[in-house]
Amino acid sequence: MEAIILQVLNGLDKGSAYALIALGLTLIFGTLGVVNFAHGALFMLGAFCAVTFSRLIQVSHTVIDETQKDFLGNPLKVDVPYIYDFFGQAAGDVMIDWAVPLSILMAIPVMIGIGVLMERGLIKHFYKRPHADQILVTFGLAIVLQEIIKYFYGANPIPTPAPDALVGSFDFGVMLGFDPGGIVYPYWRLVYFLFAAIVIAAVFAFLQFTTFGMVVRAGMADRETVTLLGIDIDKRFTIMFGLAAAVAGLAGVMYTPINSPNYHMGMDFLVLSFVVVVVGGMGSLPGAVLAGFLLGIIEAFASMPEVLNVLPGINQIIIYLVAIVVLLTRPRGLMGRKGVMED
Amino acid sequence: MGILEVKNVGKRFGGLQALSDVNLSVKEGTVHAIIGPNGAGKSTLLNCLVGKLIPDTGSVSFEGQSVLGRKPHEINQMGISRVFQTPEIFGDLTVMENMMIPCLAKRDGAFSISAYGAMMDDREIVERAEHMLEDMRMIDKREMHASSMSRGDKRRLEIAMCLAQEPRLLLLDEPTAGMARADTNNTIDLLKEIKETRPITICIIEHDMHVVFSLSERITVLAQGTPLVEDTPDKIKGHPKVREAYLGEQSGH
Amino acid sequence: MTDQTSNAGAVRPQTSKAEKSGLFGLRGKDASLLILVAILTLCAPFILNPFPEGSAMAQFNAGYPDLMQRFVIFGIFAIGFNILFGLTGYLSFGHAAFLGVGSYAGIWSMKLLTLNVIPSILVSIVVAGLFSLIVGWISLRRSGIYFSILTLAFAMMSFALAYSVLTPITGGETGLQLKYFDPRILDGALAEGTTPRANLFGLEMGTSYELAVGNWLFTFNAGYYIAAICMLAAFYLSIRIFRSPFGMMLRAVKSNQQRLNYTGISPKPYTLAAFVISGMYAGLAGGLLVAMDTQVGAERMFWTASGEVVLMTILGGAGTLIGPVLGAGFIKYMENIVSTINKTTLEGWFAFMPDGLSDVFVTIVYPFVGKGWHLTLGLLFMAVVIFLPGGLVQGGQKLAAMFRRDKSGTGATKAAKE
Numbered sequence A: 001m002e003a004i005i006l007q008v009l010n011g012l013d014k015g016s017a018y019a020l021i022a023l024g025l026t027l028i029f030g031t032l033g034v035v036n037f038a039h040g041a042l043f044m045l046g047a048f049c050a051v052t053f054s055r056l057i058q059v060s061h062t063v064i065d066e067t068q069k070d071f072l073g074n075p076l077k078v079d080v081p082y083i084y085d086f087f088g089q090a091a092g093d094v095m096i097d098w099a100v101p102l103s104i105l106m107a108i109p110v111m112i113g114i115g116v117l118m119e120r121g122l123i124k125h126f127y128k129r130p131h132a133d134q135i136l137v138t139f140g141l142a143i144v145l146q147e148i149i150k151y152f153y154g155a156n157p158i159p160t161p162a163p164d165a166l167v168g169s170f171d172f173g174v175m176l177g178f179d180p181g182g183i184v185y186p187y188w189r190l191v192y193f194l195f196a197a198i199v200i201a202a203v204f205a206f207l208q209f210t211t212f213g214m215v216v217r218a219g220m221a222d223r224e225t226v227t228l229l230g231i232d233i234d235k236r237f238t239i240m241f242g243l244a245a246a247v248a249g250l251a252g253v254m255y256t257p258i259n260s261p262n263y264h265m266g267m268d269f270l271v272l273s274f275v276v277v278v279v280g281g282m283g284s285l286p287g288a289v290l291a292g293f294l295l296g297i298i299e300a301f302a303s304m305p306e307v308l309n310v311l312p313g314i315n316q317i318i319i320y321l322v323a324i325v326v327l328l329t330r331p332r333g334l335m336g337r338k339g340v341m342e343d
Numbered sequence B: 001m002g003i004l005e006v007k008n009v010g011k012r013f014g015g016l017q018a019l020s021d022v023n024l025s026v027k028e029g030t031v032h033a034i035i036g037p038n039g040a041g042k043s044t045l046l047n048c049l050v051g052k053l054i055p056d057t058g059s060v061s062f063e064g065q066s067v068l069g070r071k072p073h074e075i076n077q078m079g080i081s082r083v084f085q086t087p088e089i090f091g092d093l094t095v096m097e098n099m100m101i102p103c104l105a106k107r108d109g110a111f112s113i114s115a116y117g118a119m120m121d122d123r124e125i126v127e128r129a130e131h132m133l134e135d136m137r138m139i140d141k142r143e144m145h146a147s148s149m150s151r152g153d154k155r156r157l158e159i160a161m162c163l164a165q166e167p168r169l170l171l172l173d174e175p176t177a178g179m180a181r182a183d184t185n186n187t188i189d190l191l192k193e194i195k196e197t198r199p200i201t202i203c204i205i206e207h208d209m210h211v212v213f214s215l216s217e218r219i220t221v222l223a224q225g226t227p228l229v230e231d232t233p234d235k236i237k238g239h240p241k242v243r244e245a246y247l248g249e250q251s252g253h
Numbered sequence C: 001m002t003d004q005t006s007n008a009g010a011v012r013p014q015t016s017k018a019e020k021s022g023l024f025g026l027r028g029k030d031a032s033l034l035i036l037v038a039i040l041t042l043c044a045p046f047i048l049n050p051f052p053e054g055s056a057m058a059q060f061n062a063g064y065p066d067l068m069q070r071f072v073i074f075g076i077f078a079i080g081f082n083i084l085f086g087l088t089g090y091l092s093f094g095h096a097a098f099l100g101v102g103s104y105a106g107i108w109s110m111k112l113l114t115l116n117v118i119p120s121i122l123v124s125i126v127v128a129g130l131f132s133l134i135v136g137w138i139s140l141r142r143s144g145i146y147f148s149i150l151t152l153a154f155a156m157m158s159f160a161l162a163y164s165v166l167t168p169i170t171g172g173e174t175g176l177q178l179k180y181f182d183p184r185i186l187d188g189a190l191a192e193g194t195t196p197r198a199n200l201f202g203l204e205m206g207t208s209y210e211l212a213v214g215n216w217l218f219t220f221n222a223g224y225y226i227a228a229i230c231m232l233a234a235f236y237l238s239i240r241i242f243r244s245p246f247g248m249m250l251r252a253v254k255s256n257q258q259r260l261n262y263t264g265i266s267p268k269p270y271t272l273a274a275f276v277i278s279g280m281y282a283g284l285a286g287g288l289l290v291a292m293d294t295q296v297g298a299e300r301m302f303w304t305a306s307g308e309v310v311l312m313t314i315l316g317g318a319g320t321l322i323g324p325v326l327g328a329g330f331i332k333y334m335e336n337i338v339s340t341i342n343k344t345t346l347e348g349w350f351a352f353m354p355d356g357l358s359d360v361f362v363t364i365v366y367p368f369v370g371k372g373w374h375l376t377l378g379l380l381f382m383a384v385v386i387f388l389p390g391g392l393v394q395g396g397q398k399l400a401a402m403f404r405r406d407k408s409g410t411g412a413t414k415a416a417k418e
Helices: A002-032 A039-056 A082-087 A089-097 A099-121 A131-153 A187-209 A211-221 A223-228 A233-255 A265-280 A285-302 A305-310 A314-329 B042-050 B072-078 B095-108 B123-135 B151-164 B181-197 B209-215 B233-238 B240-245 C002-009 C013-018 C028-042 C056-060 C065-088 C096-112 C117-139 C144-163 C222-243 C245-255 C257-261 C267-292 C303-316 C323-336 C343-352 C355-368 C370-387 C391-406 C411-417
Strands: A060-069 A075-081 A169-171 A184-186 B004-013 B016-026 B031-035 B057-062 B080-083 B169-173 B201-205 B218-223 B226-231 C208-213 C216-221
Touching: A002 A039, A002 A187, A002 A211, A002 A233, A002 A265, A002 A285, A039 A099, A039 A131, A039 A233, A039 A265, A075 A082, A082 A089, A089 A099, A099 A233, A131 A265, A131 C144, A131 C303, A131 C370, A184 A187, A187 A211, A187 A233, A187 A285, A211 A223, A211 A233, A223 A233, A265 A285, A265 A314, A265 C144, A285 A305, A285 A314, A305 A314, A314 C144, B004 B042, B016 B042, B016 B218, B016 B226, B031 B042, B031 B209, B042 B072, B042 B080, B042 B169, B042 B201, B072 B080, B072 C257, B080 B151, B095 B123, B095 B151, B095 C245, B123 B151, B151 B169, B151 B181, B181 B201, B181 B209, B201 B209, B209 B233, B218 B233, B226 B233, B226 B240, B233 B240, C028 C222, C065 C216, C065 C222, C065 C245, C065 C267, C065 C303, C065 C323, C096 C117, C096 C144, C096 C267, C096 C303, C117 C144, C117 C267, C144 C303, C216 C222, C222 C245, C222 C267, C245 C257, C245 C267, C257 C267, C303 C323, C303 C370, C303 C391, C323 C370, C323 C391, C343 C355, C355 C370, C370 C391
Parallel strands: B031 B201, B031 B218, B080 B169, B169 B201
Antiparallel strands: A060 A075, A169 A184, B004 B016, B004 B057, B218 B226, C208 C216
């Protein structure tokens, strides 16, 4: 029992990342009908927003501290982050410690901006072109984006820790009444899962309960009719692209403490996220979320030593295997709509 | 016994009974039209004939053989060709290449791998395609990209491609839909010419009464998924039931 | 892209009546294209080494065996990919798997049978063909993006398996190398400690003849010429496929599957045949890679390797005959030559400028060369997809058309570009 709960929990954090990226991909595909291979790059850009933010708030100026001496007896020069000057040392330290969560504030506008720029500058010219062309041009864009990041941040992973308070694990099993040590779960992973749940809920609520969301959903179902009603659906779709970019970016920001960001993390996730989208059903938002968590959990189960003893290496291929089976038995994926990408 | 026999065919989409108890017999060598108001089930019936849809009940047989459960290309190889509402041609290929494909299909069947021999060395196929193009007075367009032709020419090419296979039954799905008057008249003339020069059965689904009455020898009127009446054009024109179900709303024609 | 495809495949029956079959059954333009490619490939050691040894430009010489081999081998890979993507429009994102499987099969032939490259290459082709038959049979049940994802999933599975579970067959992370104690039932045993080398009836792949002319040094490598002959054969076969009824059916699949179905033709076996043929091309490329450098690692099956062949084909011109070869050469040149340009080299180039200005130029250019060559590649690729769907070949044709309009008579440029 403990083992099962543990694997479900293990699957949740990766599943959350899959679900968030797949959700963004589906938003773009469902609204704009574009297959965006650069979506993984948006995830990666989000992660580097966190890196940039934590570097920015640590930008320092050098002051001479008369109270301390270095080993030569001269007054010690110390780097003082500007942030101490603005907020005082105590608050400044807290902010540096909480850099990753705080960088959400920067990531949202930045990612929306990047998304809107991408849509207006490039993607909109590809609405009428075949899906293969869309895949190819966004694939090229993904290469360009990751090379730009590599140029500025280097090729090595950049460790970006979680706040001290959230480092470490807690014994989840004890809370549920199991023996201690049965289910030990890192705090940050739980935070990541909750965060993902909130973002997903927010996106769904936004689409479900606002007039803007209603129009977008109508546009997803039948773009032409909505346009005929005199609604400028294009502008809304641009905003949706920005929103999808922000969702991917946030997924990236919060993922940094789990995996130190590097320039090719986007591509690694992209391949899996596409599999997730296809399994969930192209164009279905609930399908994307469901498939994301499902595949994350299945992957976690496949990584159990008991399973690996019977089927060695299964953890490496299980997602692809599931994808192949789903695609062949349910061509539209788990929750796909009829008529999406079927020509 | 007609060349095409449809018996008790029914088809349901969810809650909608698209076809119920359709019986139809198309006599060899005739032009048979199926008409009916929008939503009468004309296209569903056609799709059942060519294997795109499988009816829930009943049987469809062509020259005594059942077509049910066969794939579209198998049904085509039995001798049924289909012309679509919007011309379906190979837009990226030249007119000549468009013509060669049905010629190859006629000779080599559904699949034949001849990856080595150069296509243009195949005198038999080249000549047959050229002959067909000359017949259809399209030989001057042979090097044109099919997608760059006018709609009327695309229709002509599509019909030519179907004829190149020498089918025994030609199915036309609203062949003049969306066409200008001149193109419509050209298409009517072309079909009349085909009817006179070739031993072929034509089954035509049409909305435009002008086309129907200038071509067909028998007419079946379909309404709400079931045949209302079948007769000669003259009789259909005056038939009260038809007038009620169909012509009433189209008296302008 | 569509325009390009049909241009490449356009038939000219008028000429066909007048002309009898020319070189190996090719006629007119195709024959001259084959001859041109043959001359270029066979003279590559000269053409790719235009700069004298030791000169500042010598680092742009690409005429060393290792790189020349890669030019032609990846050329074969891209030609094969083009038969699938260029003709049928099915975008496979998993072709590297066939290359990898071919490589593994080839090295096992060298381990178990003989060091001769011919059996090894044949085994590579056959095994890759069988593997692509299975993958294709399943993947081709779907089209569009679903097909792309299925092929990608198969390739990633192959990669993951080769990396982990199949270690006894694939060598896992370390890969496979030839050992002197491999059984090799057709060859005599090697003395202990000798390095086994691939050969063609005794001629070792690494054998080179060096010709020094003045300051120039030209290297003629046995392995390169064997690979080059394979590429010429592959190229010739691809021309024949493009011009055959089979090739026309494949283009018809891309153009309108519905009409093909209602013309009594089943698209699936045609597409599957194209898939298997392109898989066999990939297997040939994989086998040649092993023949030239007798080791294999799983990373050549990774999805980025599949992405690379997509880049090559599109960049050069999908659906054109020569495009994929150009694209492969272009990318391999960038990967091996442009990537070696460093800051010092750049400073050397811009030294003629005033100090401040040269610094500016170095700063601007630097991100695009050396380790940043991928950036240039990505930008170029995007530019091609956006502006030149027919790839470099279309670009060449456009340029040629411009020249022709300007001054009729510069046919040489055009011929070279085509």
